[in-house]
Amino acid sequence: MITQHTIDKVFETARVEEVIGDFVQLKKAGSNFKGLSPFVNEKSPSFMVSPVKQIWKDFSSGKGGNAISFIMEHEHYTYPEAIRYLAKKYNIEIDETEQSDEQKVQASERESMYLVSEYARNYFHDVLLNTQKGKAIGLSYFKERGFTDETIKKFELGYALDEWSAFTDAALKKGYQLDFLEKTGLTIVKENQSDPTQSKKFDRFKGRVLFPIHSMAGRVLGFGGRILTSDKKAAKYLNSPESELYHKSKVLYGIFNAKQSIAKKDNCYLVEGYTDVISFYQRGIHNVVASSGTALTSDQIRLINRLTPNITVLFDGDAAGLRASIRGIDLILEQGMNVKVVMFPDGEDPDSFAKKNSLEKLEAYLDANAQDFIRFKVSILMDEVKDDPVKKAGLIRDIVATISKIPNQIQREIYVQECAKIMDISERVLFSELAQLSKNEEREASKRPKDDRQESFTVVKTEAVAFKKTDQLNKLEKQLIEILLLYGNKEIDFEDYVEVEDEEGRTKLVKENYQNKIASEIYLHLQDDEIEFSNATFKKIYFDVIHQLNQDEKITSDGFINHEDPELGRVVTDILMDDEKYALSDWESKEIYVRTKEKSLSKLVMDAILNLRRILIELKIKELIEETPDDDRHSMLEMIVNYTKLKKLLYDRLNRVV
Incomplete structure (x- = not known):
């Protein structure tokens, strides 16, 4: 196991612009660099690298992170493999923990x-x-x-x-x-x-x-x-x-040379032999791998699924054992992947066809002849049954068995409808057979030990209004984390409103000015209201930020960017790079000036806090209505009235009308 000392040294030494520069042509854009996304095909740059923050963001694919995460995304390395790659690049000796x-x-x-x-x-x-x-x-x-x-x-x-x-x-x-x-x-x-x-x-x-x-x-x-x-x-x-x-069942020939193209094209061509892969690659189609003559296995499919959910299987025009090959592809459907099939003309295979045709003709043929796998299977096997009712019944059961492998219920229903038309049989019969298969599978599953069983589906009842409020809550929590990470160390002027009663006993709000550090201001407000973040990632970031504030009186984002939790690192990168997207379009050269958040930080902070309070109050009122027993309705109504008054004050401060 690689020691933390080595990992820290790699993080300290590796420069994100140097690492990415080995794979992407970067051009200077102010204090940053920009380039074309290595993950999607594009003509205008959407890829941004920040040497100051030592992070990158691809605004096309939504990916982002540090030097390590780029190597993991681009080269499809594991975390240790990425560390070893960068250690080798920067001549860092790798120390390993003591082993038995x-x-x-x-x-x-x-x-x-x-x-x-x-x-x-x-x-x-x-x-x-x-x-x-x-x-x-x-x-x-x-x-x-x-x-x-x-x-x-x-x-x-x-x-x-x-x-x-x-x-x-x-x-x-x-x-x-x-x-x-x-x-x-x-x-x-x-x-x-x-x-x-x-x-x-x-x-x-x-x-x-x-x-x-x-x-x-x-x-x-x-x-x-x-x-x-x-x-x-x-x-x-x-x-x-x-x-x-x-392990023959766990490898695919050509995966190393094909992985980047598979991810970029979002499709993998699957062929049978080594020369098929090489001829396709030489012709210009790089997203191709081979099963090397073995029947396709679950491990091989998972290898492709790491890169794309889409597979196109290429069959020889006179492929022997076509039926066996078709049967093996059911495994792909079981893993929820999308399968298409291309048949080459009689006497041709991927190797010979690629040699005889230009890249344009090859690509055109693949696009024009790619069929949905299940429709292809039905059309191929229908020729075998002809008018034999016994064989046709067997085919129907075979097709339904294949459809049952598909996890997505909507897809299953669409395939049943299509197959009913092709095989000239009622949908009711096919659905009945599908239901019978499902019952048999459930019966078999019930015989297995409890720990081995998996829930087939979970029904979640969600009201539209509650979902909307929860979604708003998530956005507000993210906004507060963004303010803390970007501006938490700044000390600015704030305006507060205190309640004052006039001579007639009416409550009014009076403005009061004071100065405070932004992180301290947010902390005090959330502490007063005993507010906790509902999003687990935001909650962890918030606690780490406040810990930094209390210990060092200063917030830094380095620990988050290089965090061992990739989801936390991704969230922080998204936040830190969000404003950099304006640099991609170079609005100032067009005399279009984007209003920066720094010019209205006080309002930004207070609006975020007040809106968070407002959403929490609305959720609390909903909770009271739903959970209060009938015999306690009177006290519940009193609480709702008080919460509504508080909500009105918040709207007043936000200059909104209830």
């Missing part, structure tokens, strides 16, 4: 396997490009497939010499241990029981061109190898065996 001997061995073993895999990638790539046999056999094959030098380098393609132990011997000579070569599956060891020193060592991928398989963070997990000879006894494709690093 067993943990040290496991961590060391895993890292050793990574190092062996990375050496193998470099070795095979070098053999491909810089040896006579590599160029004559491996490189020639890739060139015949139409891959450019740039593409070959991008995907780090390689070649293993057709010799029994060429790679193993080279790795051992470099000092890599046989134990880790075997555990990664790069080397096969056949033990000699009578004399272990005579054990034989073989290269698993000898004579094959190689496709390194990367994690989402870019580390080498394993390899896929294609044989180039016509040996019928050898498998055409061979993958690394399951290991501590490589």
Whole structure:
């Protein structure tokens, strides 16, 4: 585990404008920098970086944060991976907390396997490009497939010499241990029981061109190898065996190169093979990954779901086992994702079709032929049943089973209506079958241990008025947090109104002037009224701000920006960068001047406090009406009258009419 000392050093050293500048072209905009959003396609800059505050905000996607959060969002790294990335960038040595001997061995073993895999990638790539046999056999094959030098380098393609132990011997000579070569599956060891020193060592991928398989963070997990000879006894494709690093069901080929494009395009093309991915990428479509010939798994789907809820599955024109592939895609629907399907013409696959067509024609074909998955499934399977009533009944149950996987009730109903039209059957029958399936699932769920069950849905009754008030309350709480973070340290003049009775006993408000620090003023008012924030994030920020005020008599936002709670950091970034959006449009150059909040801070503070009181009083009156028993209505009415008088005073101070 990375020590807090290292994390603090990374935060202190990393400059947000330098980190983001590696990925986004930034231009100076006053005291800030601006650029095009790396998360959405746009022509006008909506991305702002503040070197002073050391934060960024993307006004198109709503994302924002510090240097760490940018790396996590852009590269889809975990928090530790982002820390390691920045530590490497700034040459910061990473300290780790003390681990048990067993943990040290496991961590060391895993890292050793990574190092062996990375050496193998470099070795095979070098053999491909810089040896006579590599160029004559491996490189020639890739060139015949139409891959450019740039593409070959991008995907780090390689070649293993057709010799029994060429790679193993080279790795051992470099000092890599046989134990880790075997555990990664790069080397096969056949033990000699009578004399272990005579054990034989073989290269698993000898004579094959190689496709390194990367994690989402870019580390080498394993390899896929294609044989180039016509040996019928050898498998055409061979993958690394399951290991501590490589779990075939949990990885997708091409995810490292595709992740940014998938997130930006908000769609992922799913193909079957390595060359399908590479040909699409080379043609200009980068949001593409492959399941590498395995049936799609839940873990692979979750990997895509981290980037987008939309998947488009690409099928060969003469795809064998199409029905089995279709059945596997039900898993995607179960996770609430949107699935479309594209079928290529007969005899074509993604690889061949991409090679034969320009980027414009390829994109046009994909757009024109993308079908909704369930409609596609119905149309494909309807051809099989023809006029056979038994087969048609089976198909109907199959389709309804697929629809039942969809979590969204509205989507389910729409699909039932569509399928009823296509299959020429009444909606009532389909809904009845769907209900029967649901009952069966509930019955099965009831048999499972209670802890394993999940509530299928929760009904929440919310009155429109109450929701509106709660929404206003949330906005006012956010406004107070914004004032505290941006202006809490300022000392300004305030106007207060005190109640004074005139000679006739009538109450009137008299203005009184005084000076106070903004944070202290807000604290005193909320303390007097015993007001607590209803939003948990705002409540935590408020308590931290007041603690700073009481301890240091000064409020700083650094601790919030770099906070371990990403939601808290995001909220604070949104607040601190809100006014910077005006700089994106450069209104002053057009002689349009935006009124700044600093010019009316006293009114801004008091309006926020008074409006908060007003909303809380209105919610309290509603609570009294709903919860007071019938036998206590008289006292309830008295309280409501008093609250209403108080509300009228608040409206007077806000210069509004009740």
